[in-house]
Amino acid sequence: MTRTILLVDDSEVIQLTLSALLEDHGHELAVAGSLAEARAFGDRAFDAALVDLNLPDGQGTHLLAELRARWPETVRVLMTGDDKAVAPDADLVLGKGSDPGEIGALLDRMIDERRGGRGA
Amino acid sequence: MTAPHVPLQALLRRFVVWEATAVLRHDLRNHLAAVRNATFYLQRRVEALAQDLIARDARVPKFFELTASELAAAEGLIADRLPQLPERPDRVVDLGAVVAAATAHVDLPAGVVRSAPPAMLGALGDADEIAIAVVCLIDNAAEALAPTGGTIEITNDRDGSHVMISVCDDGPGMASDVLARAFDGGFTTKPGHLGLGLNIVRRIAGRAGGTVELAAAARGVRATLRLRAAGETP
Numbered sequence: 001m002t003r004t005i006l007l008v009d010d011s012e013v014i015q016l017t018l019s020a021l022l023e024d025h026g027h028e029l030a031v032a033g034s035l036a037e038a039r040a041f042g043d044r045a046f047d048a049a050l051v052d053l054n055l056p057d058g059q060g061t062h063l064l065a066e067l068r069a070r071w072p073e074t075v076r077v078l079m080t081g082d083d084k085a086v087a088p089d090a091d092l093v094l095g096k097g098s099d100p101g102e103i104g105a106l107l108d109r110m111i112d113e114r115r116g117g118r119g120a
Numbered sequence: 121m122t123a124p125h126v127p128l129q130a131l132l133r134r135f136v137v138w139e140a141t142a143v144l145r146h147d148l149r150n151h152l153a154a155v156r157n158a159t160f161y162l163q164r165r166v167e168a169l170a171q172d173l174i175a176r177d178a179r180v181p182k183f184f185e186l187t188a189s190e191l192a193a194a195e196g197l198i199a200d201r202l203p204q205l206p207e208r209p210d211r212v213v214d215l216g217a218v219v220a221a222a223t224a225h226v227d228l229p230a231g232v233v234r235s236a237p238p239a240m241l242g243a244l245g246d247a248d249e250i251a252i253a254v255v256c257l258i259d260n261a262a263e264a265l266a267p268t269g270g271t272i273e274i275t276n277d278r279d280g281s282h283v284m285i286s287v288c289d290d291g292p293g294m295a296s297d298v299l300a301r302a303f304d305g306g307f308t309t310k311p312g313h314l315g316l317g318l319n320i321v322r323r324i325a326g327r328a329g330g331t332v333e334l335a336a337a338a339r340g341v342r343a344t345l346r347l348r349a350a351g352e353t354p
Contacts, residue, residue, distance in 0.1 A: 017157030
C-alpha cells in the first residue's frame with residue numbers, strides 16, 4: 001500500500017530532490033513550502049510528515065505539535081541543518097546530511113512501527 | 121544563585137560569530153543535501169536504465185562514488201571544523217542580577233527610558249548566556265524606539281515550573297509578516313545589521329530548555345523569554 005508523506009520545506013531544490021527520492025521509493029508526496037501551505041491540506045491525514053525547522057512563516061516545530069495533537073498516528077520527522085535542534089513533538093530529528101538512500105526505508109520502518117501500536 | 125561574571129561585550133561578540141557560523145552551516149547543509157539527493161537519484165537511474173553506459177565508461181560509476189565521497193567530506197568539514205558553542209552546565213541563575221547586568225550593558229538611545237527593575241526570580245541555565253539574551257532583547261526594543269523615543273518595560277513573572285522575562289516596547293510595532301520572519305537567520309529590516317540578535321536569543325533559550333516568543337503588544341512588541349524555574353521563588 002502506498003504511503004503518503006507530507007514534505008514541508010521552503011527550499012525548492014530540497015522539495016524537488018527529496019520528492020524524487022521518496023516517489024522513486026514508492027511514496028506519494030504532498031509538498032508545502034510554508035506552515036500555511038501545510039495547514040491548507042486541512043483534514044488530510046498523512047502516514048508521515050517531514051518538516052523543515054526554519055520556514056518562512058514560523059518554526060516547523062509548531063506544525064509538529066499540531067500534527068501530534070490532531071493525528072497522533074502520523075510519524076513526525078524534523079529536518080534540520082542545526083546539530084542542536086530540540087523537538088519534543090518529533091519522533092526523529094533528521095540532519096540535512098543524512099544518507100539519501102536511507103530516508104525512504106527509514107520512513108517505512110517508522111510507519112510500520114507506529115502502526116504496530118507503539119502510539120504517539 | 122549565580123550572576124553574570126564575564127564581560128558581556130566579549131561574550132556577545134563570540135555569540136555573533138557562533139550564530140553567523142550556525143546560519144552558514146545550516147545553509148551549506150541545505151545546498152549539499154540537494155546535490156547529494158540529486159546525485160543519488162541520478163546514480164540509481166543510471167544503474168537501472170543505462171547499464172551499457174556504465175559498461176562502456178568506467179568513469180561514470182567512479183565519478184558517482186567520487187561525488188558522494190566529496191560531499192561526505194564537505195559535510196565532515198562543516199560538522200567538525202566550524203566553531204561550535206561549548207556546552208555549559210545548568211546553574212541556578214538570579215534573574216534580577218541578569219537583568220541588572222544586561223540593562224547596565226545597553227546604552228539606551230536618547231528619549232528611551234526603562235521601567236523599574238523586575239522582582240528577583242531564579243531560573244535554570246547559564247547566567248552569562250541569559251544576560252546576553254536579555255541584552256539582545258533590550259537592544260532590539262531600543263532600536264525600535266530610536267526614531268521616536270519611548271519606554272522599554274522589563275518585567276518578569278513565574279508560571280508554574282517556568283519563569284518569564286518580558287521586554288516590551290511601546291514603539292511602532294512589527295507587521296505580521298516581519299514578526300513571522302523575525303527569527304530567520306540573517307533576516308533584518310535594519311540596514312547595516314546582521315539580523316542575528318533574535319537568533320542568538322532563540323539559541324540561548326533553547327540551550328537553557330526554554331523558548332522565546334515575539335507578539336504584538338497594545339503598542340509595540342513584547343518579547344518573552346521563558347525559562348525553567350529553579351525551585352521556589354527566592
